[in-house]
């Protein structure tokens with residue numbers, strides 16, 4: 001019998017192993033804990049949650065809630081375990097973390113077709129393999145990944161600027177244009193007067209930053225971020241530091257031909273231009289603080305943040321260069337990647353990529369084409385994003401409505417729009433998934 005290997009028994013790997021086994025194939029799942037621990041895990045349980053016990057919003061009209069519904073529709077083990085071990089948390093899906101991890105461990109280890117091997121995988125085994133070793137992939141396997149993805153496509157730190165929803169930017173309070181008019185006018189420029197700049201600068205240098213994890217500081221206690229400084233650290237060098245750095249106005253003139261005192265540039269994050277990145281604003285401010293401080297920029301006063309800036313240890317590959325929307329390596333089709341290491345971000349997003357990678361590994365083993373999910377679904381759009389985003393500026397992405405294809409016709413009210421996105425996603429995915437299931441029943 002064909003054996004599919006899964007490396008890493010976290011959220012993505014446990015889900016992937018389950019999906020493969022449920023499709024009638026044997027699975028060998030390698031998990032290095034408890035023999036070799038990561039800097040963030042504390043137990044030997046599969047699917048240990050390393051930080052919060054919340055899997056985010058469960059409300060259907062949120063992007064996270066929609067992704068959970070999609071996972072349930074496709075038969076996710078992790079979502080089922082989360083529902084069974086749920087604790088009251090308002091609109092969020094929070095779990096009793098120990099019972100949750102034990103439930104997943106018990107279901108996976110007792111599956112008749114899954115063999116769990118408690119060993120560190122330092123190289124990639126033969127045959128069909130799903131690599132799901134997470135943001136804290138062991139150094140030996142990171143070197144192997146570096147080799148197969150080519151060194152420049154593997155990142156060890158996430159230094160991401162916030163991303164805002166395009167439709168919430170005040171376009172009447174800025175102007176389009178590239179610096180010195182060079183190239184096409186793809187940037188949206190958010191100008192600040194001297195007063196606005198100083199108020200923003202003051203807020204930025206006094207805002208609260210997120211604490212560092214133990215494994216993110218060197219022996220002297222300094223953060224170990226490669227070469228890239230948080231915007232608040234640049235700002236602390238002096239009142240004008242940003243005006244000579246990421247907020248420099250040189251080469252930019254507004255519609256009246258005036259050069260602003262300072263300018264924040266927004267860069268398109270996706271081809272549809274529904275999402276924009278705050279150029280040069282990689283930050284470690286707490287999330288609430290990011291919203292408060294960046295909304296002081298006039299054009300961003302109503303901005304909705306779909307992803308906050310982060311700077312933390314995170315192993316992930318430059319997926320747009322190497323992966324398909326089925327989480328399969330383009331050059332070596334027997335290999336699949338799943339979880340945070342693909343450039344999706346978050347517990348549920350990692351689980352979701354594990355589900356699709358597992359389904360596709362099983363399909364490949366059974367001589368079928370790997371699936372690409374419809375773009376209208378949240379998982380389909382996440383997979384599309386990680387496989388097609390601009391590789392020059394690729395940063396991990398979480399579930400959000402900005403990555404979905406726009407509605408046709410557009411819906412004006414925000415609440416109704418979210419509902420319309422959700423209804424469209426679930427309808428299209430349900431139809432697609434029914435077709436997939438009918439095909440496999442017919443084959444058997």
Ligand SMILES: Cc1cc2nc3c(=O)[nH]c(=O)nc-3n(C[C@H](O)[C@H](O)[C@H](O)COP(=O)(O)OP(=O)(O)OC[C@H]3O[C@@H](n4cnc5c(N)ncnc54)[C@H](O)[C@@H]3O)c2cc1C
Pocket residue numbers: 007008009010011012013030031032033037038040041047048049050051052053119120121122132133134135136137138141213313338339340341345346347348350351
């Ligand atoms: C410190 C930290 C805190 C986070 N907090 C949150 C949060 O609160 N909410 C949220 O949504 N997301 C959070 N994340 C991001 C992310 O969602 C989680 O890391 C999530 O667990 C990723 O799932 P995964 O399956 O990709 O990786 P993991 O869950 O980390 O699973 C990877 C598994 O692979 C194993 N492994 C690694 N290398 C090898 C090897 N060579 N051989 C065999 N096994 C190996 C590891 O032991 C681990 O069990 C956090 C990340 C970190 C690092």
